Amino acid sequence: MQKEIITLQKSVQFKSHCHDETTKKFEVLTKLTKKTDNLKSEINNLKLQNQQLNKQMNINEQRDRPLNVEIVGLPESINEDLNDTILKIRKHVGVKIDINDIMQVNRVSPKVKLPGRSRVIIAKMKSKLLKDNLISLSRKSRLTTKDIGIAGESRPIFINGHLVSHNK
Template sequence: MFHSPNKNSSSIPDLSTLKKMEEELNITQRKRKLSEDHTEALDRFADKVMTTLSNWKAEISRENSVINDNMKTFKHDLENIDKKFEDLKTDIHIIREEYSDIRKLIHTLDSKHIEMQTEICSMQKSIQFCSDQQDDVNKQVESISKEIKEIESVKGQLDELRKQNRQLRHELNMNDQRDRLLNLEIVGVPELRDENLLDIMSQLSKKVGVDIAATDVIQINRVSPKTKQQGRPRIIIVKMKTRLLKDNILSCARKLRLTTKDLDFRGEPKPVYINEHLTVSNKMLLKKCKELASLKHYQFVWSRHGRIFIRKNETAPGLQISSEEDLKKIT
């Protein structure tokens, strides 16, 4: 910066005035010769002026130096500003590019947002549809649950009825079998015209070693099976007077292997069997026992007084089979 000269100094700020004063001094010197005192005063004045000028010049130089330094600093600052401005321009360019990318991204996001809204709307419709279906399913489930409860109730009643039915059938079978306690069943005796079944029974009893009288037989007749088999004679059912007599004939017959030859029938001998007269249910149960006993290697299967028994060997205990559930005992 430029500073004004000190007001107390003897310097003359206007250089043209100083030059004019020097010329006047020279003119005066040419006109007349000054005295020594005036010359010395003038010299001192000139020295002061020169000193003032020198000081002023030095001060101006210092101020110029400061100004130059300030200018250099200012120039350096301007260069820094220019550099920063360039950096700022670069940053602005980058920001513009990023802004452009952001706008594109926003546009893409807007598009995706629209698509997402569409999908959400579709999903909401689907969810509502599923919810409606779920409501229908719930109603159906409630209806089915009620029906299941009713079915379970009916099933319980049906199970109870089945249980009662089994019990009744078992009791009927026992009653039916009880009615047959005096009966014998003779299988394999050929049928003849005008045959005398009482004579055949008397001949069979003699063959097994049991003598019977005509009065020991209450009833005797042939019975047709439900399913008639071609070539097989009908079964003879004999009702004896006492169970003891029936049991004796049955016990002795099981020790023998009777054939048609023992009854004086001609032709090839065929086996004749004397069995207890079992009910249809007991016959089926006895048949299943024999089949299962053969698979499980049981040696003995028999019936006594209408009850069925099975035994694995001579030393094993006998098992009574009263129903098909008891077949599980055969292991």
């Protein structure tokens, strides 16, 4: 009987030890679950903050472009004079733009370069009215490369407001 009691005591001690270990593991898992929940919440907050910052950045970038026009479809040449090209466009569409109304003009590479497509021209005008008139009248006239004296196959030229990629 004493042997059975000793065996029973050992068995109870073993079970007690197993229960203690399980309890410790459960406490560790509970702490880890709380940490995981906190991290998930923090990640969600950071995602929301990132979206808000991206939205604000797009707004700020677009605000910097109210006077810019984007000219697409003009083939590139080695010694091109972009100011002269804009004046030829102006003459064809009938907008009253002087050389002094063009503040800056550059060719810009797109984010995704497509073979056979030339870089776009970004021109900063002196006023929003000039920009809007140039866009409006160029759309009405359906401008092509032939219209401004560029040799070769006639291709359409598109003049739009210069938008950030998110707004495009």
